[in-house]
Amino acid sequence: MNKLKFLYLLLFISILASCSKSSDAPNSPEIPEDLNPKHLTIFSVNDVHGQIDNFSKIKSIIDKERESTNVLVVSGGDLFSGNPVVDNHPEKGYPMIDLMNRIGFDAAVIGNHEFDYGTQFLKKRMEQSDFAWVCANVDMQNSDVPEPFEYKTITKENIKISLLGLVETNGKDDGIIPSTHPWRVKDILFERAEDIASLFSKVKEEEKSDLYIALSHLGKNGDSNLANNFPYFDLIIGGHSHSKLSTEVNGIPIFQAGSNLNYLGKISLTVTNKKIESISYELIELNDINEYDSDLKTLIDEYNNQEYLxxxxxxxxxxxxxxxxxxxxxxxxxxxxxxxxxxxxxxxxxxxxxxxxxxxxxxxxxxxxxxxxxxxxxxxxxxxxxxxxxxxxxxxxxxxxxxxxxxxxxxxxxxxxxxxxxxxxxxxxxxxxxxxxxxxxxxxxxxxxxxxxxxxxxxxxxxxxxxxxxxxxxxxxx
Structure with a gap:
């Protein structure tokens, strides 16, 4: 075989191999990951104010949902002040955080009533927590209270969620503090949410997140102002005004789940290419739910069994x-x-x-x-x-x-x-x-x-x- 024929033979074999490889490939190109729909369920509570009885029902609901999809669990603030079982515990607030840890909360924004026990107990409750505390407009300064995250990015399998925390500051006409006892926050510095929100306009891009959520304790009107003036968020989960809220302002969905743990908010989302493709909301009335986690209910009963009360x-x-x-x-x-x-x-x-x-x-x-x-x-x-x-x-x-x-x-x-x-x-x-x-x-x-x-x-x-x-x-x- 002369050299020219040999080269033609190699070329022919190469073409056959290339055709064979091409025929084995899928007919459609591979879809980039961001174009695949991503599913998430967010459960939220707000303004719990120490009420713990329905936590056993919440755990049952959330555990069942986790079997089928990605789940994020958050608090819109004001966990404390309203139930002596929690507020008068030797370690003020301890039962609340204990139960939230056992349920598997992911994040909580600091509410105004989180400061009611004073800095000593807030420090202990934050250190006790297995979940992230977020609040961008507070500086704990020399109070010894751990600094919360301004925002926290949490990944649930294939979906990445960034949460920015904000607390109201309407506690004093001539000062900038939340609605709590002024003497209990004297070593802490606060800024108004509207003065700092613009600093966090690029969080979603910087974190490469699928979702950017404001976890807010600003109240119904504050959330509306946030949506109108700082439209960076995919949705807002709020608290403070004790509202049962499912609305949309400036194209941004806003949710709030009542108060006193009478309700559990359930947000079901599909996200494609970092945008919400579909969203639905259900406000679960917990007093109508009969199923509960028996182990958690036993613990709640033990906390409630305080004879002096x-x-x-x-x-x-x-x-x-x-x-x-x-x-x-x-x-x-x-x-x-x-x-x-x-x-x-x-x-x-x-x-x-x-x-x-x-x-x-x-x-x-x-x-x-x-x-x-x-x-x-x-x-x-x-x-x-x-x-x-x-x-x-x-x-x-x-x-x-x-x-x-x-x-x-x-x-x-x-x-x-x-x-x-x-x-x-x-x-x-x-x-x-x-x-x-x-x-x-x-x-x-x-x-x-x-x-x-x-x-x-x-x-x-x-x-x-x-x-x-x-x-x-x-x-x-x-």
Missing amino acids: TDVIGYSSRYHDGGMVGCFYTDALRIKMNVDVCFQNTGGIRSSLNEGNITKREIYEITPFNNGTVIYTMSVLDIKKFLRGSGSGFYYSGIKIEQVDRDVEIRDLQNNVLDDETTLTVGLNDYIPAVHDSYFPDNAQIQSMTDAETIISYLEETSNQVDYPICDRYFRMN
């Missing part, structure tokens, strides 16, 4: 709504603290009072924040300035208050008008002067008991039944 300390002759409780609260503090006047902010009354025996649990539910108590000596003029300038409404006891044109008139219980120079002792929970500090003097007498402990002590010492058929002792300057 069932101690009977008084009797309520009727059902009292929040307004009626406001009158009872201020009377109890005024009498027990032996002062002339008592005020209570409406937001500090967190529960009604049922007819029948009153237990310690009920008082801790009415006022769950472990606020201290203080006594001030103030002139009537100082009290008027506080009522005119605070912009808030208060229940009160010991005086009569009426608005006259743009002024405030204060009378004693015998209906005598009190002149501006008259001095009165004012007893109240220490949250009020902490928020409205410019209206209170520096002569505070700090008391040894919290407001809840003061009311419990009052009930234990009186033989009178609690009976407030109406409450007409509320004032807010118009």
Whole structure:
């Protein structure tokens, strides 16, 4: 065989091999990974406020979903303050985090009530957590509290999710803090969400994420503003306003799952090429669910079995709504603290009072924040300035208050008008002067008991039944 024929033979064999390889290949080209649909289910809770009973049902629902798809579990903030089993545990808040760890939560945004126990306990609860805490507009500074992630990227098999955390900062007219006790966040720096959100506009691109979610504790209006002004997010999962919410603003879906663990939000997503192809939402009413995780329910029952909370300390002759409780609260503090006047902010009354025996649990539910108590000596003029300038409404006891044109008139219980120079002792929970500090003097007498402990002590010492058929002792300057 001459050299030329040999070269033709090699060329022929090469062509045959190439054709053979081509015929074995698939008819359609391989689809890039980002073009394959990716499926995810997100379960969310918000504004749980210490309520733990339905966690056993949540675990059952989530475990079943994990058998068939990728699952992400998140909290929209305010895990604490509202259940004495959690709030009065020797390690405040411990049962809440323990149960969330066992369920397998992935992330939680810091809510305003996460600061209610003070920095010492927040530090412990964050260190206890097996999930990520996110909040971009807080700097823990020298508080010893671990710094949360500004955002956290979590991968669930083939889908990558970035979560940015934001907390509201409407706790003080002349400051930038969340709606919590100002003295408990004095070593922490906050920024308004709208001042820093633009810094995180490129997170999705930088992290190469399939989804970018705002895990928000800004409330319904805050989430709408976020969607309108910072449209970087694929969706927003919110909290703070206790809303049952499934809406869309500026093309961005916004969800919120009620409060007090009565509901579980379920978001089902299909993502293709980093965009939401389909999305559906279900608000699961947990009180209608019968299936539960038996092991977790046993643990919850153990946490709930605190005998001291069932101690009977008084009797309520009727059902009292929040307004009626406001009158009872201020009377109890005024009498027990032996002062002339008592005020209570409406937001500090967190529960009604049922007819029948009153237990310690009920008082801790009415006022769950472990606020201290203080006594001030103030002139009537100082009290008027506080009522005119605070912009808030208060229940009160010991005086009569009426608005006259743009002024405030204060009378004693015998209906005598009190002149501006008259001095009165004012007893109240220490949250009020902490928020409205410019209206209170520096002569505070700090008391040894919290407001809840003061009311419990009052009930234990009186033989009178609690009976407030109406409450007409509320004032807010118009």
